[in-house]
Amino acid sequence: MSKVEQALKAANETRALRIGSGILNEVAGLFKEQFAGKKAIVVADTTTYRVVGEKVEAELRNANIELLPSFVFTDSDLYAEYSYVDRLVESLKVHDAIPVAVGSGTINDLTKLASHLIGRRYMCVATAASMDGYTAFGASITANGAKQTFSCPAPQAVLADIEIIKRAPGPMTASGYADLFAKVTAGADWILADWMGVEDIDEKAWMIVQDGLHDALSNPEGALAGDEKAVSQLIEGLMLGGFAMQWSKSSRPASGAEHQFSHLWNMEHHLHHGEHISHGFQVSIGMLAITAFYEQVLNTPLEKLDVEACCAAWPEPDLAEKVALDMFAGTDFPNIGLQETKAKYVTREQLAVQLRQLKEYWPEIRERLSKQLIPYKEVKQCLRQVGAPTEPEQIGITRKRLRETFVRAQFIRRRFTVLDLAVRTGYMEKWLDGLFGKGKIWEITD
Numbered sequence: 001m002s003k004v005e006q007a008l009k010a011a012n013e014t015r016a017l018r019i020g021s022g023i024l025n026e027v028a029g030l031f032k033e034q035f036a037g038k039k040a041i042v043v044a045d046t047t048t049y050r051v052v053g054e055k056v057e058a059e060l061r062n063a064n065i066e067l068l069p070s071f072v073f074t075d076s077d078l079y080a081e082y083s084y085v086d087r088l089v090e091s092l093k094v095h096d097a098i099p100v101a102v103g104s105g106t107i108n109d110l111t112k113l114a115s116h117l118i119g120r121r122y123m124c125v126a127t128a129a130s131m132d133g134y135t136a137f138g139a140s141i142t143a144n145g146a147k148q149t150f151s152c153p154a155p156q157a158v159l160a161d162i163e164i165i166k167r168a169p170g171p172m173t174a175s176g177y178a179d180l181f182a183k184v185t186a187g188a189d190w191i192l193a194d195w196m197g198v199e200d201i202d203e204k205a206w207m208i209v210q211d212g213l214h215d216a217l218s219n220p221e222g223a224l225a226g227d228e229k230a231v232s233q234l235i236e237g238l239m240l241g242g243f244a245m246q247w248s249k250s251s252r253p254a255s256g257a258e259h260q261f262s263h264l265w266n267m268e269h270h271l272h273h274g275e276h277i278s279h280g281f282q283v284s285i286g287m288l289a290i291t292a293f294y295e296q297v298l299n300t301p302l303e304k305l306d307v308e309a310c311c312a313a314w315p316e317p318d319l320a321e322k323v324a325l326d327m328f329a330g331t332d333f334p335n336i337g338l339q340e341t342k343a344k345y346v347t348r349e350q351l352a353v354q355l356r357q358l359k360e361y362w363p364e365i366r367e368r369l370s371k372q373l374i375p376y377k378e379v380k381q382c383l384r385q386v387g388a389p390t391e392p393e394q395i396g397i398t399r400k401r402l403r404e405t406f407v408r409a410q411f412i413r414r415r416f417t418v419l420d421l422a423v424r425t426g427y428m429e430k431w432l433d434g435l436f437g438k439g440k441i442w443e444i445t446d
Helices: 003-010 024-034 046-062 082-092 105-117 170-195 203-210 220-225 228-248 257-267 279-298 307-313 317-327 336-344 348-372 376-386 399-409 418-425 428-433
Strands: 016-020 040-045 071-073 098-103 123-126 139-143 146-150 157-161
Touching: 003 016, 003 203, 003 228, 016 024, 016 228, 024 046, 024 098, 024 123, 024 157, 040 046, 040 105, 046 071, 046 098, 071 082, 082 105, 082 139, 098 105, 105 123, 105 139, 146 257, 157 228, 170 203, 170 220, 170 228, 170 257, 170 279, 170 348, 170 376, 170 418, 203 228, 220 228, 220 376, 257 279, 257 399, 257 418, 279 348, 279 376, 279 399, 279 418, 279 428, 307 348, 317 336, 348 418, 399 418, 399 428, 418 428
Parallel strands: 016 157, 040 071, 040 098, 098 123, 123 157
Antiparallel strands: 139 146
16 A cells, blocks of 8 residues: 555545546546536646646536636735635625635645635645645634634645646746755654653654655656656655644644744745745745754754753743744734744743653754755755755845844744743754854855
8 A cells, every 4th residue: 555545545625636647638537536417627826727727627527517607816926815715705695606726835725724714624635745734634724914824624625737737937846846845844843742752752643754765756857857766755755744744634744843944934925026025935945944953953952951051941921931032023913922822831840840850851852853854965956966955045034034034933833843842941042043143154244
């Protein structure tokens, strides 16, 4: 049984996934198999409708599936924002057709949440290997200024035609490759959380997303060039990441501190040359930053950690909450720091237990982290080969802002990551000083 077949058995939302070359003509058969007797409506944007959506409509129509006029987003600045969900919901409410999302991240997430809100399942036709959200539980949508993951089921069926996906624009493939690479640092964060008694590793989810991950990342140049095997491995790896999230009903298997960088920048409405940066490109820089940060961690003798000093420096709840409120004062998400800080705050007694465990088992933890992580220079080379950004300036982030992001990102999610380790051990500034400054990875001159 293949990894996909095994993962599909573990999934409780997606019932069918077809990956192959030249299989778009199977879309009607897959629809009939999963939604027998139902009407269909294609949901797309202007580009995906022109490139793939019209062909999907033709296949459905030729199979005598009743079709409603397609819902096509024509907005030039379309992104995963709640007002677009509302628009799609209003359209879907007037009929009972099954949405067929034709697109990648934005179209899939908008359709996923809109379908859920009207109590309907949907199908997805993937158009690019650009992210892991196709088969993921939940939709990542910006609402009220904050990037949020809304609970909603994954598509009931997904079709991924490699012939279509390998012709997607290079930046989309690079984006997906970076998103898949982020499972390396996300896994390291989960290892830390598990060893410190914060969140146990779910072995089933771990196996789904981590087994075969390095193979899927092994040919960045081939993925960019549209090599069929490399693209197939990439899209399969991304689908597996989604299945792991389905299984665990959480993004934990696929998302760590590197994603918090991206989410924060979205919440801050970051644009580069007036345009939104793709999720994968933001994650590319976030993942590189966290990889470099981990190298600082691994070079620190935490077996000598002064637990008593750490606990003495730990703020009381009132002070911690004030710092969290002050962190985002003046933004349009002023309370998120307070909300997430309160959710993951531990007492000094609880902190002492966590840090003593860290100190006692640091050699074993360090060894496992070392096996999980890939060296910064190697990560950077792979990202460069696939065409993903490797310097913060490439996505409009200054080095000063990148350093600030390490601190600010820790406040926006309750998930335990290496950033929380830095705060609880008191090493945040020391580790950042090892990355920013004269002769360091990111020299700040202003």
